[in-house]
Amino acid sequence: MARMIKVGNHEFHVAVQPLYAGGFTFVVVDRDLTGPRATEVRHESALRFETEEAAYGGGSAHARRRAKMYRQ
Numbered sequence: 001m002a003r004m005i006k007v008g009n010h011e012f013h014v015a016v017q018p019l020y021a022g023g024f025t026f027v028v029v030d031r032d033l034t035g036p037r038a039t040e041v042r043h044e045s046a047l048r049f050e051t052e053e054a055a056y057g058g059g060s061a062h063a064r065r066r067a068k069m070y071r072q
Helices: 052-068
Strands: 002-007 010-018 024-032 039-044
Touching: 002 052, 010 052, 024 052
Parallel strands: none
Antiparallel strands: 002 010, 010 024, 024 039
């Protein structure tokens, strides 16, 4: 399951992944839908969270910080 934040022509998809050693981490995919071709940039976290919800919180905060760059 992923959560999404949309700002202008950018979509930020936050996904949580379990870690083999236990805990969770997040990935944020920035999709730029400007122009005829969509591009994606993947931001992988090096952080470890105890719970899935905490990882979603961390990923959502990261996505909000990135989204501020595109607010008009």
